[in-house]
Amino acid sequence: MxxxxxxxxxxxxxxxxxxxxxxxxxxxxxxxxxxxxxxxxxxxxxxxxxxxxxxxxxxxxxxxxxxxxxxxxxxxxxxxxxxxxxxxxxxxxxxxxxxxxxxxxxxxxxxxxxxxxxxxxxxxxxxxxxxxxxxxxxxxxxxxxxxxxxxxxxxxxxxxxxxxxxxxxxxxxxxxxxxxxxxxxxxxxxxxxxxxxxxxxxxxxxxCGFMRMRGPFAGTEVVTVLRQDPHVALALPEPREVGDVLSALEAAPTEITVKMEEAASPFAVVMGLSLWLALHEPRWCAVTGKLSGRGYGATAGIVEGDSIALLFMEGALVARGHGAGGAKLAAELAAHVKAWDEAGRPEAGGLRIEAHQGPVSGRPLVIAKRHTTLVLDYG
Missing domain, CATH: 3.40.50.150 (Vaccinia Virus protein VP39)
Known part of the structure; x- marks a missing residue:
């Protein structure tokens, strides 16, 4: 060869x-x-x-x-x-x-x-x-x-x-x-x-997406395997209590189709919205695996208690809510999509990041880490 x-x-x-x-x-x-x-x-x-x-x-x-x-x-x-x-x-x-x-x-x-x-x-x-x-x-x-x-x-x-x-x-x-x-x-x-x-x-x-650092310098992300076969996992940015998410996912969903005036590529939607949710929604989550016969994939959403809402690209963008509070979460997820769309669909490439030693106040998007404080701003 x-x-x-x-x-x-x-x-x-x-x-x-x-x-x-x-x-x-x-x-x-x-x-x-x-x-x-x-x-x-x-x-x-x-x-x-x-x-x-x-x-x-x-x-x-x-x-x-x-x-x-x-x-x-x-x-x-x-x-x-x-x-x-x-x-x-x-x-x-x-x-x-x-x-x-x-x-x-x-x-x-x-x-x-x-x-x-x-x-x-x-x-x-x-x-x-x-x-x-x-x-x-x-x-x-x-x-x-x-x-x-x-x-x-x-x-x-x-x-x-x-x-x-x-x-x-x-x-x-x-x-x-x-x-x-x-x-x-x-x-x-x-x-x-x-x-x-x-x-x-x-x-x-x-x-980008990389395997996380291990050892004493590992971060706060928590990944829970909800089901082994077929595999489904829930990722949270930091530890917090959630309910029986797997049972919610197996229940009939409430669906809201989110209309945007111009089409966007599925990749841009997934990456842009995941970042938007991470920066604006404290209840945000990611789910990977095989969901309701739709094949293996990854998506973002909101989880609270025993209820969850997730985004899917199926020709149109759909917010699908599961569980007792699924309809409410789906509506809130759809509202995030509209806010992202109205903001010009910002993506990672337009983000500016500052890393400061010590606390920072008076800035809208701030993430406190162990050794630095990140200040973020869309250009």
């Missing part, structure tokens, strides 16, 4: 759908992804899909090779230059570290840290097999960074993070940049951030 042609086809596909810089495209053309996922058929390694490489004891994915599309987006957000020193949080297969090594060149340095020794061992082996033994892969909690090689010009996390770890900010140079999949009450965005006086400010924001 001609792996170079496989890489060319993958990059060509990406560049049809999104902007990819010449530097990042060249790295993806040069680095053989199939060497980093040896248990996958080589032709599958060059699909624009994530590849799960490790499950936990409950069968949940905890490590992967990320989807090439979001890898390209984040690498362009990072803006790596030859000679840069780069710290990566989350080693995965080592593929992203290999792309970083190509971007930094022989005068640069790439350090990748991961909490799992077996992942570190495999990433080292993959990098060595690809001719990149100079990439340093270290086993430790990523929240600690790697102070031995600091300061860094760039820092990237390839795992979902709930807060900006103080160690990362301390280990970045004065003009450094970080790119992380940042949690905004259960919704992730890839935020590229730099220092702006006494705080950090985003330079670009893009939608």
């Amino acid at each position: 001609d792996f170079a042609k496989q890489r060319e086809a993958m990059v060509a596909q990406l560049r049809k759908r999104q902007d990819v810089s010449e530097a990042v495209a060249a790295a993806m053309l040069a680095v053989p992804r199939h060497l980093f996922v040896p248990d996958v058929a080589p032709e599958d390694a060059y699909r624009d899909e994530p590849i799960v490489t490790k499950l936990d004891a409950q069968g949940r994915p905890i490590s992967s090779s990320s989807q090439p599309a979001i890898m390209a987006t984040m690498l362009d957000q990072l803006a790596v230059e030859p000679g840069h020193r780069v710290l990566e949080i989350g080693a995965g297969t080592g593929y992203n570290a290999a792309l970083l090594a190509h971007l930094t060149g022989p005068e640069g340095r790439v350090v990748s840290v991961d909490i799992d020794e077996d992942i570190v061992t495999r990433a080292r082996a993959h990098l060595s097999g690809a001719g990149l033994p100079q990439v340093e892969v270290v086993c430790r909690d990523g929240a600690c960074g790697h102070p031995e090689r600091a300061p860094y010009d760039r820092l990237i996390a390839t795992v979902g993070v709930w807060d900006l770890a103080p160690a990362w900010l301390e280990q970045l140079s004065a003009d450094g940049r970080l790119v992380v999949p940042l949690d905004l009450r259960g919704v992730q965005v890839s935020a590229a951030m730099e220092r702006a006086g006494d705080h950090w400010a985003s330079r670009s924001v893009a939608p």
Whole structure:
């Protein structure tokens, strides 16, 4: 098999759908992804899909090779230059570290840290097999960074993070940049951030979805498996009491069709509305799985007590309420959709994020974290 042609086809596909810089495209053309996922058929390694490489004891994915599309987006957000020193949080297969090594060149340095020794061992082996033994892969909690090689010009996390770890900010140079999949009450965005006086400010924001960070720096999100077969899970941005949601979902729903003057792509609706709900609705939730014979998928909604309302794209956008209070929740969910529509259907790309140390008052959208306070504003 001609792996170079496989890489060319993958990059060509990406560049049809999104902007990819010449530097990042060249790295993806040069680095053989199939060497980093040896248990996958080589032709599958060059699909624009994530590849799960490790499950936990409950069968949940905890490590992967990320989807090439979001890898390209984040690498362009990072803006790596030859000679840069780069710290990566989350080693995965080592593929992203290999792309970083190509971007930094022989005068640069790439350090990748991961909490799992077996992942570190495999990433080292993959990098060595690809001719990149100079990439340093270290086993430790990523929240600690790697102070031995600091300061860094760039820092990237390839795992979902709930807060900006103080160690990362301390280990970045004065003009450094970080790119992380940042949690905004259960919704992730890839935020590229730099220092702006006494705080950090985003330079670009893009939608994304990553496995969450584990260990002491894990966030507040709670995922409850409601049913194993067929699988249904409920995700909440933080712990709170809910009722018998599964029984509600199995009951006949109340449906409200939400009319919008112009059609929108299902992806834009799901991503835009999920973020809107996360920032404006304290009862918001996400549900994944097979619901009422409609196949496997993911959607957002509102859950309260034994009642739940969820959004579905079925030609038109439908708010479907279940349980005793389902009709009320469906109406409230439809009202959120109309508010989002009237606000111009804001998406992650139009979001501005500031990260402050200490509390912030007088701003409309504020999320308090352990170490920072996030201030958000749609541009």
